[in-house]
Structures are given as C-alpha cells and as structure tokens.
Amino acid sequence: MIKAIALGKRKPGTSFEAFVEYYKTRHSKLGEKVMKRAGASRYIRHYVVPAVSGLHEEAAESDFDVVTEFWFPDMASFQECFAIAGGEMRDEFAEDEARFADRSAIRLFLQVEEDESDLS
Template sequence: MTITVLTLLKRREGMSKADFIAYYETKHRLIGEKVLAGWASRYERLHLHPLDGQTLDHDFDVVLEIDFPDQATCDACFAAMADPATMDEIVEDELQLFDRSRMRTYAVERHRSAL
C-alpha cells in the first residue's frame, strides 16, 4: 500500500514567486532527490497559482507530495533524514527558501470517486 506524505510550504517573506520556483527547482529539489533516493517512489512539487490572481497571507506556495511503497520505508526514510548532518543541510537550504514557521506535513488518506 502506497504511503503519501503531503507538505504545504510558504516562501520566505520578500521572495518573489518566480525566484521561489527557480530556486526550488534548480537547487532545493536536488537535496530532496538526494535524501529521498532509494526510499521514495515519487517526489512531486505542485506550485500553486491562485485562480483569482490574489496572494493572501494564509496561502501556501507549493504542495510537496512524496510517495513511499509502505509505512516501514517512510519511517526509515524520515529516520535517515534525522541524521544531524543531513538535517543541517536541509535546514540550511530551507532558510533560503521557506517560511519554516508555516510548514505543515500530513499523512494522506485517499478516497477517489469514479467519474
């Protein structure tokens, strides 16, 4: 059974949406690929653009989805990421990109309709 972890992320104050996406996709993504390799089966970033064109204070800028083949693999990956050197690398780069106080991570329970 696939396990999906979803994280909502907000860019740091003063960073434009274009600069945020460029940094994420050319730099931060590479750290994600490195730490998730061998554990995750999918690492996808869904950059959000409000349909009404307005950015509100409570909005997030990107939804991160990561799939794992099972709960044991997910748990092992997060345990490996907790290694101090790995965590230092992740946090140091996150400070360039995110408002870390706004990060929210969830386990996903899917219910799909057949249309």
Template sequence: MFRLVTLLRRRPGMSAEDFRAYYESRHRVMGERVLSGQALRYVRRYVRPLQEGRAPGFDVVMEIDFADRAAHDRCMAMLATPDIAREIAEDEERLFDRAATLSFTVEECESVMPPPADRAGD
C-alpha cells in the first residue's frame, strides 16, 4: 500500500464549523468522484487541539491510500489534466489556505499491543 498524507489549513476568515461543513458536503464529494477507481481509501481527520492556544497550524489531515506507487502516479497524472486540475483548484480556493498545504508519503509501522488487563477487580 502507498499512502499520501496532506495537512490542510482552512482559508483565512473561515470558521472551523463552516470549513468542515463545506469540505464534507462539497469538496469530499468531488474528491470521491475524481478518486473513484483510483484510490483504495479517502479519509479526513479533523484536528481538535487538546491544549488551549496550541493550534497545530492545520485543520485537517487528509489521507489517500493507493495499491502501490504506480497507482498513485497514475492518479496524480489524471488529476493534473487541465479540466480536473482547474475544477479542484477552483474549489480549493474556496476552502483552503493553499500556500500552507503540505503533502508527504508515510511508511507505517504498527505495534501489536496486548489486550488491556481486566481491571474489574480494582
């Protein structure tokens, strides 16, 4: 599997509530349409800081999973075609601070954890 992760910040002046509502009702739908048949998984993880005043500088972690690097590359080439690229860019202008967007790939290493101890007797 090949995972693309993108950190996205909402455009200035947009509330977190309006950002999420627009993303889930409009941009997500477009993403599902253009990624259909290309990606295995498309996930948005909205950030809620645990410490007051310590915002991470982005509002959502977006993840797209592909079967492999070649599938990712084919998808990126398709997304770069003029009509699709223009459609995505126009919608992103309504939603994101595009200058703050950061994308990267990740390699996942997962620990197998034992089940929690039964604490019913404590």
C-alpha cells in the first residue's frame, strides 16, 4: 500500500466554509476522476476546522485548511495518478486550485508511512 498526503490552504479572502464547499463539490471531483483512472484505493479529505481558544473569541488561524490522503494499492497506480495530474490534467488542476486555494502554500508528501499504536 502506498500513501501520499497533501496539505492545502485557502486563498486569502476565501472563508473556511466557502473553501470546504468548493473542495467538496468541485475540486474533489477532479481528484476522483484521476484517482479512478489510476486505480487508487482511497481519497480522503480532512478539513481542519478553525478552533476557538479559551483566551480569544475569534477562531485561531491554521497553517492549513485541509489534509488530503491519497491511497494506492501499488507503486504503478501511484505513479499513474501523479503522471496524469502533473501531465494531461496539470492545467485543469492549476486553474481550479487558483479559484479557491493558495497554490503557493500546498505541500505534497509523496510517500508517507503509518505507524499506528495499539490502544486496546
């Protein structure tokens, strides 16, 4: 199993709610299209909800608004996915991301290993 993670940030002036709505209804559809073609096994988005601290009424600003997981059964599907996203669909992804995300803040980690604790 191969796993990659991306961290994303909303574009300045975009509310957290608008960012999540756009990602859920528009941008993730592009991701699904590529992931299905490449034979990926999972595509998960974790939205980082702004937290209100005990000292301030306002929600604290986070460095990132979404943590996205991309899971692949093998290296071939992993490579196929990123070849499609960085090749024939590169411009489409870039144009779509520019509508709601701060492209300069995106961080991509291309191979992540999990180490889960047994809490039983």
